[in-house]
Amino acid sequence: MSPPPRVGRGLLRCGLWSLVLLAGLLLVAPATRAQEARAGALVDVVEVSGPLDRATVGHVADTIAKAGRDRSEVVVVQLDTPGALGVSPDELVETVASSPVPVVAWVGPAGARASGAGMLVAYGAHLLAVAPGATLGPATPLDL
Numbered sequence: 001m002s003p004p005p006r007v008g009r010g011l012l013r014c015g016l017w018s019l020v021l022l023a024g025l026l027l028v029a030p031a032t033r034a035q036e037a038r039a040g041a042l043v044d045v046v047e048v049s050g051p052l053d054r055a056t057v058g059h060v061a062d063t064i065a066k067a068g069r070d071r072s073e074v075v076v077v078q079l080d081t082p083g084a085l086g087v088s089p090d091e092l093v094e095t096v097a098s099s100p101v102p103v104v105a106w107v108g109p110a111g112a113r114a115s116g117a118g119m120l121v122a123y124g125a126h127l128l129a130v131a132p133g134a135t136l137g138p139a140t141p142l143d144l
Contacts, residue, residue, distance in 0.1 A: 042072040044101075049078075051085035052117050057092045067101045076104045077125065083116025092117075093124040102126040107134045 046063040048056055060077060067075045077096070096103045105122040107114045108131030114122045119137050122128050130136050 042067070042070055043074050043076060044070075044072050045076045045078060047078045047080075048118070048121075049080045051083065052081055052087060052089060052092070052121075053085050054087050057087055057089075060092060061095045064095055064099050064101065064103065068099070072101050074102045074104055075099065076106055077121065078112075079105055079107045079114040079118050079122060080112035081114060081118035083118055087117075089117035089120050093120050096121055097124040099126075104129065107131060107136055110134060 044063055044067045046060050048060060050056070064075055096105075103125045104127045105114075105125035106129045107118075107122060108129070110131050110133030112131065113135040115135070115138060122136065
């Protein structure tokens with residue numbers, strides 16, 4: 001009977017590299033599936049530019065309601081407003097604060113502002129972000 005054949009170093013290295021590659025693929029595959037699942041995530045953005053009036057308040061409230069129906073991941077409210085004109089912000093602040101979909105208030109881009117009622121809406125959001133060079137405040141009503 002002859003002795004068993006010896007495994008060459010090249011074949012051993014190839015086997016080890018194959019194991020390392022397989023382990024790497026097994027670690028990366030779940031992360032890839034998670035990214036693919038999140039690729040269909042919906043983000044609704046509503047821009048508020050200028051004074052908050054009845055039409056703007058209604059538009060923001062409708063967008064938040066639609067995001068809930070569409071099962072969006074988040075609603076971003078982009079604010080650049082000096083405040084409210086002829087409406088109370090309480091209804092909008094309540095809509096934002098009680099939204100089942102997380103609402104992010106973003107005061108931006110640079111140079112934007114959220115004063116008066118706009119600041120109250122920003123504070124009612126689940127998350128608040130302010131761009132560099134943007135202004136947040138004051139929260140006191142102005143007598144016209």
